[in-house]
Amino acid sequence: MDRTKEVKIPSSLYRAIEEKIEGSNFPSVSEFVTYAVRKALKELSGYREQLSEEEKEEIKDRLRALGYL
Amino acid sequence: MVVPHGGRLVDRVLKGDERQEALERVHLLPKLELSRDLAFEVENIATGVFSPLEGFLGREDLESVLDHGRLANDVPWTIPIVLDISEDVASSIRDELVLCYRGEPVAIMEVEEVYAYDRVGMALGVYGTTSEEHPGVLKVNGMKDLLVAGKVDLLNQVPSPFPKYKLSPKETRVLFELKGWRTVVGFQTRNVPHIGHEYVQKTALTFVDGLFINPVIGRKKPGDFKDEVIIAAYEALMENYYLRDTAVLAVLQMEMRYAGPREAVHHAIVRKNFGCTHFIVGRDHAGVGNFYPPYAAQEIFEDYPDIGIVPLFFRSFFYCRRCGGVVNEKVCPHGEEYRVSFSGTKLRRTLKGEAEEGGVLIRPEVEEVIRSYPEPFVEGR
Numbered sequence: 001m002d003r004t005k006e007v008k009i010p011s012s013l014y015r016a017i018e019e020k021i022e023g024s025n026f027p028s029v030s031e032f033v034t035y036a037v038r039k040a041l042k043e044l045s046g047y048r049e050q051l052s053e054e055e056k057e058e059i060k061d062r063l064r065a066l067g068y069l
Numbered sequence: 070m071v072v073p074h075g076g077r078l079v080d081r082v083l084k085g086d087e088r089q090e091a092l093e094r095v096h097l098l099p100k101l102e103l104s105r106d107l108a109f110e111v112e113n114i115a116t117g118v119f120s121p122l123e124g125f126l127g128r129e130d131l132e133s134v135l136d137h138g139r140l141a142n143d144v145p146w147t148i149p150i151v152l153d154i155s156e157d158v159a160s161s162i163r164d165e166l167v168l169c170y171r172g173e174p175v176a177i178m179e180v181e182e183v184y185a186y187d188r189v190g191m192a193l194g195v196y197g198t199t200s201e202e203h204p205g206v207l208k209v210n211g212m213k214d215l216l217v218a219g220k221v222d223l224l225n226q227v228p229s230p231f232p233k234y235k236l237s238p239k240e241t242r243v244l245f246e247l248k249g250w251r252t253v254v255g256f257q258t259r260n261v262p263h264i265g266h267e268y269v270q271k272t273a274l275t276f277v278d279g280l281f282i283n284p285v286i287g288r289k290k291p292g293d294f295k296d297e298v299i300i301a302a303y304e305a306l307m308e309n310y311y312l313r314d315t316a317v318l319a320v321l322q323m324e325m326r327y328a329g330p331r332e333a334v335h336h337a338i339v340r341k342n343f344g345c346t347h348f349i350v351g352r353d354h355a356g357v358g359n360f361y362p363p364y365a366a367q368e369i370f371e372d373y374p375d376i377g378i379v380p381l382f383f384r385s386f387f388y389c390r391r392c393g394g395v396v397n398e399k400v401c402p403h404g405e406e407y408r409v410s411f412s413g414t415k416l417r418r419t420l421k422g423e424a425e426e427g428g429v430l431i432r433p434e435v436e437e438v439i440r441s442y443p444e445p446f447v448e449g450r
């Protein structure tokens with residue numbers, strides 16, 4: 001288990017999550033928040049991690065060959 | 070780098086073993102020959118131009134797009150990307166279908182749904198009219214009776230008339246990053262550039278790092294400029310009047326639908342996927358005839374605060390004899406008598422030698438290139 005730290009969220013949001021996860025696979029609000037934040041982080045980091053270095057080099061070569069670089 | 074529409078750049082281009090395996094299955098599967106426009110759509114889906122779409126729309130998404138201008142999951146989407154088939158074809162397809170162009174396999178489609186649709190609803194939902202004077206409506210009325218939905222995996226690229234200028238969103242995103250552009254404004258066009266276009270682009274560019282000029286290549290209506298003329302004209306313009314460090318040209322292989330406001334939103338979404346942070350929306354963007362009010366294509370963006378790309382709205386630029394330069398109505402206090410507008414009609418007359426305003430309408434280098442084509446316009450109908 002990772003070491004954890006506290007984060008504050010509005011109580012209304014906390015209650016909304018509690019309601020939402022009742023009967024779901026999320027054992028606790030913390031688990032849900034961790035899941036949701038990971039997901040959001042992944043989306044924000046966006047595109048970059050989708051490309052391997054090798055693929056990026058291939059693209060650079062093509063751009064160079066076409067005269068874009 | 071701007072996050073692709075819907076969160077992730079779609080990449081359904083098969084490579085290596087996966088592609089090989091798929092190619093070996095091709096001869097066992099039913100095939101469907103596509104028009105060039107549809108082949109372009111397939112490629113646009115697979116290469117992420119249409120992210121987050123992974124295939125042709127199913128009924129639920131189509132209805133949501135027509136009724137609300139959003140996919141069923143609420144992501145903004147205004148133009149139906151659909152594949153029409155006849156009853157005959159529908160009865161022969163199983164769970165996979167090979168999509169071909171000029172006899173060559175382009176993609177494999179996982180068939181998820183075959184369904185009927187309402188042509189009138191489609192015409193009204195996208196074009197806001199059922200008049201056959203509208204080229205989009207005419208096309209809808211000519212579509213086959215059923216739609217087939219499902220994800221596509223690209224086997225082969227669709228041959229391009231402009232391979233040198235064909236870039237995928239993956240490639241433009243790397244390009245913008247390498248150029249060090251954090252903000253990029255996209256410019257949609259289906260025209261040769263006159264000086265009004267140049268001023269719009271350069272005004273926008275003043276506030277961002279880079280300009281992405283992205284002409285649409287594909288089916289257009291008679292009277293539009295031919296694709297090769299547009300590209301050659303831009304080459305001449307950029308060579309003489311743009312900086313290599315701040316402007317690039319690449320083509321977008323996609324048909325024009327002339328859906329006005331809805332197409333403006335679509336154009337913005339597509340440029341977001343290419344990595345643009347800003348998008349230029351001008352007067353009567355993607356319009357045709359008098360079907361849409363001149364600034365409807367700007368107003369529609371009020372419905373999409375969540376679109377994730379900044380629309381830059383422009384009024385038309387014109388030449389003012391009194392200001393002694395290219396200006397717009399926001400900055401020039403002078404009357405009509407001093408103004409020379411940059412209309413397409415006027416440009417056409419100039420090119421035919423019927424108007425006297427050549428020098429202020431179009432750069433001489435651009436005019437020379439256009440004149441070198443005996444017939445610069447799409448013929449027909």
Ligand SMILES: [Zn+2]
Pocket residue numbers: 389390391392393396401402403407
């Ligand atoms: Zn003036």
